[in-house]
Amino acid sequence: MTLSSPLDAASVEEFRVQFAGEILTPADEGYDIHRKVWNAMIDKHPALIARCHGVADVITAVQFARQHSLLTAVRGGGHNVAGNGVCDGGLVIDLSLMKGIRVDPVSRTVRAQGGVTWGEFDRETQAFGLATTGGLVSSTGMAGFTLGGGIGWLTRKYGLACDNLRLVDVVTAEGGFLTASLSENADLFWGVRGGGGNFGIVTAVEFDLHPLSTVLGGWVLYPIEQAREILRGLRTSLATAPDELTTVARLFTVPVVEMAPPPLQNKQVIGIGVCHCGSPQQAEAVVRPLRSLGTVLADLIAPIPYRVLQTMTDAINVPGLHHYWRSDYLRARRADHRDHPGADSEEDITPLSDRYPSDGRGGFPHRCRGHGLWTSRCSFPGQ
Numbered sequence: 001m002t003l004s005s006p007l008d009a010a011s012v013e014e015f016r017v018q019f020a021g022e023i024l025t026p027a028d029e030g031y032d033i034h035r036k037v038w039n040a041m042i043d044k045h046p047a048l049i050a051r052c053h054g055v056a057d058v059i060t061a062v063q064f065a066r067q068h069s070l071l072t073a074v075r076g077g078g079h080n081v082a083g084n085g086v087c088d089g090g091l092v093i094d095l096s097l098m099k100g101i102r103v104d105p106v107s108r109t110v111r112a113q114g115g116v117t118w119g120e121f122d123r124e125t126q127a128f129g130l131a132t133t134g135g136l137v138s139s140t141g142m143a144g145f146t147l148g149g150g151i152g153w154l155t156r157k158y159g160l161a162c163d164n165l166r167l168v169d170v171v172t173a174e175g176g177f178l179t180a181s182l183s184e185n186a187d188l189f190w191g192v193r194g195g196g197g198n199f200g201i202v203t204a205v206e207f208d209l210h211p212l213s214t215v216l217g218g219w220v221l222y223p224i225e226q227a228r229e230i231l232r233g234l235r236t237s238l239a240t241a242p243d244e245l246t247t248v249a250r251l252f253t254v255p256v257v258e259m260a261p262p263p264l265q266n267k268q269v270i271g272i273g274v275c276h277c278g279s280p281q282q283a284e285a286v287v288r289p290l291r292s293l294g295t296v297l298a299d300l301i302a303p304i305p306y307r308v309l310q311t312m313t314d315a316i317n318v319p320g321l322h323h324y325w326r327s328d329y330l331r332a333r334r335a336d337h338r339d340h341p342g343a344d345s346e347e348d349i350t351p352l353s354d355r356y357p358s359d360g361r362g363g364f365p366h367r368c369r370g371h372g373l374w375t376s377r378c379s380f381p382g383q
């Protein structure tokens with residue numbers, strides 16, 4: 001990256017004086033910790049990391065970047081696998097210290113700042129028996145996730161995360177501040193609902209919440225050799241399943257981690273992940289067929305707090321491993337789509353719902369597709 005004016009020590013010092021949070025240069029302690037993102041394949045070296053305390057810091061950082069023509073990256077939870085939350089040579093505007101969350105249990109809404117992760121978000125909202133669609137791994141950034149749409153365990157019932165947005169506060173590329181909602185800056189509001197990045201820096205969001213405490217959720221594992229019939233059975237069940245049921249089919253090698261039963265470690269399996277967020281009586285009946293689609297290796301489905309389901313795969317999604325991911329959306333999944341992802345990769349198939357069609361409510365471009373497809377390769381120690 002090129003700078004129109006060199007970043008001299010005096011400019012950085014002046015930036016520090018104006019900034020309430022922490023500014024890190026390569027010479028500062030903590031620089032190497034805070035330039036890292038979830039995917040260890042990404043190894044970028046920004047000139048500066050501005051760890052913002054609030055909106056004023058974000059505005060100051062944007063103005064500094066403009067003044068010095070700095071390439072700028074915005075970092076929330078740092079989960080973007082391509083590493084878009086960090087950059088080489090430029091400025092990283094790091095929101096991860098901005099953790100404010102306020103739940104209003106009467107209006108069933110929540111306001112959360114741009115650095116909140118889904119684990120932090122769920123902790124606060126679940127204290128009031130409320131939830132909205134969030135990420136399957138608790139360390140994922142709430143804002144970055146929502147800006148891309150956001151598929152979670154409640155998607156078929158309550159839509160994508162971005163479908164539950166009420167408003168966003170945004171610091172613009174000019175260093176201005178505005179709020180976007182259906183009634184204010186509606187074009188921008190359309191863009192931030194699933195249209196990806198580069199619409200400004202979202203410093204806070206407001207979501208609608210839904211009453212939810214316990215779900216019937218978890219995973220059932222089957223041998224990979226039965227993947228074809230399991231996927232067929234899943235497709236048949238889903239044809240008549242209510243929106244309360246969201247599922248994920250995952251073809252993967254069980255990692256060598258404490259939570260995995262030792263006989264299954266290093267074994268290739270197909271896992272069906274389920275979340276039923278409706279009444280317990282309906283849940284048992286709807287989920288039962290998915291628990292007997294083949295030879296059950298492990299059945300980890302039970303009535304559990306929603307918040308527990310939201311952290312269930314945390315142990316196998318730890319930061320610091322090397323990942324290569326591809327993803328796409330499919331109009332339909334043929335029953336024989338694929339039954340084996342290969343010994344060193346994994347694959348997720350997430351049936352979506354036609355309940356949230358493309359009706360112009362937001363920029364998420366894949367609503368007409370029936371399924372999300374995600375393929376990844378990752379090395380766990382011991383494999």
Ligand SMILES: Cc1cc2nc3c(=O)[nH]c(=O)nc-3n(C[C@H](O)[C@H](O)[C@H](O)COP(=O)(O)OP(=O)(O)OC[C@H]3O[C@@H](n4cnc5c(N)ncnc54)[C@H](O)[C@@H]3O)c2cc1C
Nearest residue numbers: 074076077078079080084085114136141143144145151202
């Ligand atoms: C372990 C893991 C699990 C995941 N699970 C799911 C899942 O269940 N469902 C799903 O749909 N996706 C999932 N994802 C994908 C994830 O939603 C995206 O990678 C998302 O972009 C991550 O947001 P982040 O804030 O954590 O990442 P970051 O890398 O910090 O940011 C991602 C992108 O958003 C931009 N950005 C972040 N915050 C802001 C902001 N406040 N304002 C403006 N731009 C911003 C960044 O510049 C960057 O381009 C998962 C990813 C990982 C690694």
